[in-house]
Amino acid sequence: MKPWENNIRKVIPYTPGEQPKADNIIKLNTNENPYPPTQEVSRILSGFDAGRLRLYPDPAITDLTAAIAAYHKVGSDQVFVGVGSDDVLAMAFLTFFNSKKPVLFPDITYSFYDVWANLFHIPYETKALDDEFNLITEDYFCENGGIIFPNPNAPTGILMDLETIEQILRKNRDVIVIIDEAYIDFGGRTAMPLVKKYDNLLVVRTFSKSRSMAGSRIGYAIGSPDLIHCLSDVKYSFNSYTIDSVTIDCGVASIRDEEYFRKNCGKIMETREYFKQELKALDFVFPDSMTNFVFAKHRTVPAKELFHALREHNIFVRYFNKPRIDNYLRITIGTREEMDTLLSFLKEYLNK
Numbered sequence: 001m002k003p004w005e006n007n008i009r010k011v012i013p014y015t016p017g018e019q020p021k022a023d024n025i026i027k028l029n030t031n032e033n034p035y036p037p038t039q040e041v042s043r044i045l046s047g048f049d050a051g052r053l054r055l056y057p058d059p060a061i062t063d064l065t066a067a068i069a070a071y072h073k074v075g076s077d078q079v080f081v082g083v084g085s086d087d088v089l090a091m092a093f094l095t096f097f098n099s100k101k102p103v104l105f106p107d108i109t110y111s112f113y114d115v116w117a118n119l120f121h122i123p124y125e126t127k128a129l130d131d132e133f134n135l136i137t138e139d140y141f142c143e144n145g146g147i148i149f150p151n152p153n154a155p156t157g158i159l160m161d162l163e164t165i166e167q168i169l170r171k172n173r174d175v176i177v178i179i180d181e182a183y184i185d186f187g188g189r190t191a192m193p194l195v196k197k198y199d200n201l202l203v204v205r206t207f208s209k210s211r212s213m214a215g216s217r218i219g220y221a222i223g224s225p226d227l228i229h230c231l232s233d234v235k236y237s238f239n240s241y242t243i244d245s246v247t248i249d250c251g252v253a254s255i256r257d258e259e260y261f262r263k264n265c266g267k268i269m270e271t272r273e274y275f276k277q278e279l280k281a282l283d284f285v286f287p288d289s290m291t292n293f294v295f296a297k298h299r300t301v302p303a304k305e306l307f308h309a310l311r312e313h314n315i316f317v318r319y320f321n322k323p324r325i326d327n328y329l330r331i332t333i334g335t336r337e338e339m340d341t342l343l344s345f346l347k348e349y350l351n352k
């Protein structure tokens with residue numbers, strides 16, 4: 001070992017889902033939206049004056065922050081915008097999780113949480129979900145250095161009700177509680193109204209899934225002005241210019257077209273319900289999903305085998321080779337046609 005190796009930060013990085021280059025594939029592996037963003041975004045892109053790129057973007061991301069604040073009916077001082085929710089969450093870990101007590105999150109959840117905890121040397125403890133993958137509320141009543149979980153949870157797709165979430169908040173007034181609502185637009189009830197009541201609650205959202213803008217990298221957090229102020233101080237200590245000028249304008253355009261957004265989410269939910277019925281008929285079992293994916297296992301055929309068989313047919317889904325979930329596939333809801341192609345392949349493969 002070389003002497004300088006002692007001073008290197010060593011991490012096991014997060015593994016993002018594959019982004020294959022070929023265009024003849026059905027891509028249901030990273031929970032992207034199958035539909036394009038609102039036409040207003042194309043209008044912004046084609047009309048953008050490249051001369052503006054000479055200048056740094058607005059470091060305060062004022063216009064997008066104001067648009068998001070108006071959309072959620074909160075003050076602009078309650079909104080923090082970042083480069084995708086991954087950036088927002090990383091900043092939040094750095095800002096809010098500085099206790100010697102462990103941060104708590106479920107054993108089966110978004111697999112970036114333990115990566116950030118390790119990166120920032122934050123102590124953490126995972127709490128096992130029950131056999132149906134439900135979060136056990138009482139597990140979060142112990143002393144801790146902060147709490148984070150997605151609602152609905154990923155990759156299970158299970159939605160928690162607001163009453164249960166409030167129970168956790170009531171027992172945790174002295175730490176920051178982060179709720180990652182990456183999938184809340186697909187039929188869940190948001191914890192956003194609780195922000196008024198709990199100044200230690202941070203709700204995180206993304207444009208990547210429900211707003212069809214994974215490529216733009218926009219995420220945001222809503223919380224009390226105090227929390228947002230602290231997040232902002234850390235951001236300005238790290239990188240002041242996070243969102244580029246084009247993306248700021250595209251984000252505003254997306255927020256303004258609420259009708260398209262609602263219609264789009266509605267279409268995906270409709271396809272999801274149809275897909276659930278069909279999957280059930282093929283002998284798959286799955287927790288009821290309130291997201292744009294279904295986390296399913298087949299009663300007899302191993303998930304790993306199905307994953308490879310689908311891949312051979314240019315259908316990409318997500319498989320996690322991890323304890324407790326290594327017999328499940330996470331299948332993103334695409335267009336109705338994409339789901340039908342997947343279903344007919346499965347029918348044939350399973351001899352149905």
Ligand SMILES: *Cc1c(COP(=O)(O)O)cnc(C)c1O
Pocket residue numbers: 031083084085086087110150154180182205206207208214218219
């Ligand atoms: C997709 C996802 C994110 C990251 O979203 P980006 O905004 O694209 O960085 C965060 N949390 C969960 C639970 C997700 O599924």
